[in-house]
Amino acid sequence: MATAGTRGALAREKLAAMTPGSRALHERGSKVLPVEVVPTFEMPSPIYVRSMEGARITDVDGNTWLDLTMGAGPHVLGHRPKVVEDALHDQLRRGWHVVLHNERQVELAELLADAAPMAERTIFCNSGTEATMYGMRVARAFTGREKVAVFDGSYHGAHDYALVKADPASPRHAPTGKVIGGGVPRAIGDDTMVVLPYRDPVAFDIVRARKDELALVMVQPVQNTVPRDDSGPWLQELHAVCKENGVLFMLDEVVTGFRLGWGGGMAFFGLDADLATFGKALGGGMPIGALSGRADIVSLLGRSWTDPKGVFSGGTFSGNPLSMAAGIAALGHMQANKATLYPYLNTQGARLAHAVNSFCEERQIGAQLLNAGSIFYMHFKRGIDSSRDLADENKDAEREFYVNLTAKGVIVPGIHLFFTSAAHTPQDIDTIATAFQDALMDTREDGFL
Ligand SMILES: Cc1ncc(COP(=O)(O)O)c(C=O)c1O
Structure with a gap:
């Protein structure tokens, strides 16, 4: 940990001096809330947000x-893009x-189908969580298989x-499943799910061998913690193997949809799918899943559950007018501007990753900024191919880096998955790149890198 006078200690002092109002709210909140939002979004120092505009947020202390x-x-x-606000x-x-x-x-289902032509039918819900839950349920019902x-x-x-x-203890090429956290029945891991290795051709053999048990293979075109833009051929082959073996194929586009491109990961990687889930950008910033x-x-989700083929769905706020209106406005704008919007996002993303990675290479810093377009994750280790390479990363350096970065005025949420947007100007990207480089040097000066 940082000791008096180190860069980390100075950054912590600076953050504490800047955010007395946030700290007071944190103390008040801790009497009624177990945590701010969810544990994965906790910051090195509490920051309670009052307003947002473009690429910036303002906290309760006026920072x-x-x-x-x-x-x-x-x-x-x-x-707060104006089209969505209006x-x-x-x-x-x-x-x-x-x-x-x-x-x-x-209207929103039609826009979605324009972006993703495989979307012959869409069912709206309120979160990506619900969307993947329905995807699994309907696949089980359709195929009559449970896994x-x-x-x-x-x-x-x-x-x-x-x-x-x-299970981190299981072999890399033959992972076994394990439920995480308390309160999840172990039987779910043991009896209903199969875990496959990502970006690994061994996954194809496992699908072939277990085709009679498998209802569905569900995959993210880009994984959150290891975002990469070079998984296309592997994803295409995975789809082909599923098709040959009668296993349904579902893309989880909750993050990638309307972010990697107008057609999401599907268009980016040239993929088709039986099912796909969407959320996040689809609602223009309002709660949504699809x-x-x-x-x-x-x-099948549109039939009554009393029908022998019907599959249950529910949700008081599913398809609510506010989420629909925000989604239509955001998607309408993306559709009209797709020729410039996505090249801009992806070019600026590559520019930020290059600025950080070339800096690390030149100075032999053991860190790497992975990105797929405007989706980023910084790792404190180099040479990462899959999540299985993350076990021994330098977590102390990661913690200190984010303290230093926050003190330079750049906010990355506690989970350390982060995004840029159309509102981030090239100058903002330069400012962020410099803040990353300076925070890396602070972390190195304190002996963590
Ligand atoms: C790929 C993916 N799928 C599903 C979800 C769940 O979405 P939600 O948080 O809206 O429930 C997330 C959330 O981050 C996600 O990244």
Whole structure:
């Protein structure tokens, strides 16, 4: 840990002096809240946000920070884009919740299908978590098989089935599943899920060998903690193997949808799928999730559960007019500007990664900024191919780096997955790159790198 006078100690003192209001709220909040939001978003020093605009957030003490949280991904256009704000105002004047159908559901589903032509039918829900849950359930019902395969290093939300991860003690090429955290029945890991190795051709053999048990293979085109843009050929082959063996193939596009490109990971990597999940950017910053795909599969969720083929779905706020209105406004803008928006996001993403990585290489710093377009994760180790390489990274350096970075006015959420947006100007990207380089040097000066 930092000792008096070190860069880390000075950064901590600076943050404490800047944020008395946030600290007071943190102390007050700790009497009623177990944690700020969820543990993965905790900052080195509590920062309570009052307002957001473009690429910046302002806290309760009046400090303005350059934001790389982007709401955990949804804000592809930055905070409070005018088109979305206007659409929300307009919808507020008409009412914000009804539960009966509203015309905006049709419009948003049509826009989604324009981006992802495989989306013959879409069912809306309120989060990516619900979307992946429905994807698994409907695949089991459709195929009559019970097992779902996910990959080591994946994240598919917070429901019980999504909490089966690769047991770190299991072999890299033959991972076994293990539920994480308390309260998740072990039987879910043992009896219903299969864990496959990501970016590893061995996964194809396991799918072939277990085809009679598997309802679904669910995969992220880009993984959150190891974002890479070179998994295309492997993903294409995985889809082909699933198709040959009668196993449904689902892409989890909750992060990549409308962020990697208008057509998400599917278009970026040239993929097709039976099912796909969306969330985050789809709602223009309002809560949303969606399961889309083949009409014969997704339509089972539209039948009553009393029908022998019906699959249960529910949700008071599913398809609510505010989320629909914000999503239509955001997607409408993305669709109209896709020719410039996505090249901009992906070019600036590559520029930031290059600035940080060449700096690390020149100075032989043991860190690497991985990115796929505007999706980033910084690792305190070099030569990372998959999540299995992360076990021995330099966690002390990571902790100190983020203290130093925050003190330079750049916010990365506690999970350390971060995003840029259309609102980040080239000058903002330069400022961020310099802050990363300076924070790396501070961390090195304190002996952590
Ligand atoms: C790939 C992926 N799938 C699903 C989810 C769950 O989405 P939500 O947080 O909206 O429940 C997330 C959330 O970060 C995600 O990254």
